[in-house]
Amino acid sequence: MFIWIEIKKYLLAYKRVLFWLASAGLTSALLIAGVRAALARENFFEPFSVGVVDNGGSPEIRYVFDYFDEVIALEYLEKPEAEAKLAEGTIPAYVELPESFARDIITGRNSPFTLYGNRDYPLRLSLSKLLAKSGVAFLSSAQAGIYATLDYAAAHGLPGETIDARVLLPINVAFVKKLLAHEEFFDSRTVQATGTSDPGAYYGWTFAAFMFMAGLLSFLPTLRGYGKAVYARYRLAGQSFFKIQFIRLAGLFAVEALIAAPVFTVAAAWLNASPALALAKGLSLALCVSAFGLAAAALFRGKAAACGVFIFLIALTMLFFSGGTVPLAFLPRETHVLRYLTVPYWAAGETFSACGALSGFAVIFFGVACVFEFFSVRFSRAV
Amino acid sequence: MLKAENISKKYKHEVLNGVSFSAKGGEIVGIAGENGSGKSTLLSVMTGAARPEAGRVLVEGEDIAKNPRALRKWVGYVPQEDSLFGNLSARDNLKLWAAAYGADWKNALPYLFPEPNGETEIFLRKKADALSGGMRKRLSIALSLTHSPRYLIMDEPTAGLDIGFKWELMKTVREMSARGHCVIFTSHQPDELLQCDRLYVLRGGAFVYAGDPKALCGGEPGFGEALFTLIKARDAAERLAV
Incomplete structure (x- = not known):
């Protein structure tokens, strides 16, 4: 009875908060449902590949394109076959590389290629365009090394044919291989492409961030x-x-779980994930955010201080370093380790590690709350 | 009987120095003293919220340090600050604190509404935040009565109340006393203290007066002045002169 009335007290205090959260949640759900329906119409959730018509058939180009194959499936086709598949919608786009493409790139010449797309699949087509742009940017980076080699050859008076056949080709291939092997460079491209091709990854972040911020709002009534x-x-x-x-x-x-349980379960159903595992993660996050709120209530007695210092300083900083606002690839590499100290990072992670980490955070926050509350009560005692 | 024997309490400096105190059922006991004289600390010790460096508190013969249940059973406490949860209704506040004591919340109703009428339900449904200052205080006192304690300890219960509520509160105190409850309260108001059966005056960590308040000046006229002089007396010679 005693515990139930205490819980009822929070539920009553949260009535207004719950209304706002429910409104925000419903709006988000409708938006997501709309976007998802549009994506589903385009078979966006089915795997698809982009065609490549390589008229030159150079092994170097195949080598470079194999790296892009890690990001999106590539299908090497003959021109008539590619046109047929494009027309029937099996592939949203194909790239046609001119016969001299590999040689032009290696010798530092401009070599335009053509992207053919099917406008009936605008999202897949725009993704293919993004990928093509990314490829161009990548080849441009590789050509920087080629220009440096050319400058060196010119400075030493080496004849063009010798450079092409004996020096330039092996050097440039080596340069491209080195560039591709450079993990950090390729990572940043992978992150962008993966994010666009896997909407589930973004949904996960959205729910985690939403729950995190919503939970922080809900601790305010406990200040009273x-x-x-x-x-x-x-x-x-x-x-x-x-x-x-x-x-x-x-x-x-109790209140956090009321929000987390449906949000995560429905999200899981949408993403074809296991609702039970998603629920476990949602409840772990709810527990973590509850303890976080309790710590806030213990640390800051006033609403203004709690909102100002806690939400806008600690919470947003946490969200930032977790990669929830800006992809981690855009942040300095030295700061990446900080993501392990943030709640949203774990909330968006794999279920079992997320449950463990979030429960750990909950224990720490609860401990902080108890210590500060204890000393706060003790030292404010009337004399 | 509620007894405090040779209580000493120290925070940064000594607040109580060997204070002894007693009260029994049916009595109204007032405690007076300057701000910082140790009134609230004495109440904290008597309610188990603070542990004394020396001395003990006995409730119905049980040492509260050894048997805190005796304290829970016999003593009710009304802190100086409000302890209501504003977003809960008066009924839920009563239910919460009654549940904390393991008692029935309806035990407090006779105090709140000696004669139940149509306004009872309206009052119980109102959120604590929507109640007037006087009604909040009344509800706050009622929270302490859910487990029907024999001793009710109140820390400056009339602070901030208008004259009407003060009068009502003192009337309630007299009624409780008539029903066999012992009411112990601190106050700065001479008119309230004069209604006590026994008055304790604290100064410098010790009682400088313990007895019938009327005996302080031989009757009502001049009580306030006599109390003021006693509280402000600076040494033993002055006290003796009083």
Whole structure:
């Protein structure tokens, strides 16, 4: 009875918060449903490949394109076959490389290729365009090395044919291989392409970020009420300090779970993931955010301080370093390690590691909350 | 009987120095003293919220340090600050604290509404935040009565109340006393303290007066002045002169 009334207290306090969260959640759900329906109409969730018509058939070009094959499936086709597949919609686009493409690239000449697309599949086509642009950017980077080699050859008076046949080709192939082997360079391209081709990854982030921020809003009602008078009464009634903290956590968790359970389960159903695992992750996040809110309530007695310092400083910083606002690839590599200290990063991660990490965070936050609350009550006692 | 024996309590400096105190069922006991004289600390010790460096508190013969259940059973406490949860209704506040004591919340109703009428339900449904200052205080006191304690300890219960509510509150205190409850409260108001059966005056961590308040000045006229002089007396010679 006692615990239930405590939980009821939070539920009542959250009535307004729940209304806002439900509205935001419903709006997001409708938007996602709309976008998903549009994507489904285009068979966006089915794997697809982009055609490549290589009129030159150079092994170097095949070597380069094999790397792109890690990002999106490529299908090497003859021109008539590619046109037929494009017309029937089996592939959204194909790239036709001129016969001299490989040699032109290696010798530093401009060599335009053509992208043919089917406008009935605009999303897949735009993705193919993005990939083609990425390929052009990549080849341009490779050509920087080629120009340097040409400059060197010119400075030493070497004849063009010798350079082409004996020097330039092996050097440039080696340069391209070295560039492709450069993990950091290729990573940044992979992140962009993966994000676009796997909408599930973005949904995961969206839900995690939404839950995280929503949870932080909901701790505000807990700032009220728990003064020294309340503790004095509870103590006299024989209720221990830690029991009260557990009940507060339970009250917060009850509300968070009410939001997390449907959001994560529905999200899982959409993404064809396991609802049970998604629910486990959602509840772990709810527990973590509840403990986070309790720590905020213990650290900051005033709403203004809690909102200003806690939400806008700590929470947004956490969201930023988790990669939730800007992809990690765009942040300095030295800062990447900080993602392990953030809640949203784990919330968007794999289920089992996420559950473990989030529960760990919950224990830490709860400990912080208890310590600060204890000393806050103790030192504010009337003399 | 509620007894405090030779209580000493120290925070950064000594607040209580060997204070002894007693109250029994049916009594109204007032505690007076300057701000910072140790009134609230004495109440904290008596309610188990603070542990004394020396001395003990006995409730119905049980040492509360050894048997906190005695404290829970016999003593109700109304802190100086509000302990209501504003977003809960009056009924839910009562239910919450009654549940914390393991008691029935309806036990407090006779105090809140000696004669139940149509307004009872309206009051119980109202959120605590929507109640007037006087009604909040009344509800706050009612929270402490759900487990029907024999001793009710109140820390400056009339602070911030208008004259009408003060009068009502003191009337309630007298009624509770008539029903056998012992009411112990701190106050700065001479008119309230004069209604006590026994008055304790704290100064410098010790009682400088313990007895019938009327005996302080031989009657109502001049009580406030006598109390003021006693509280502000700077040494033993002055106290003796009083």
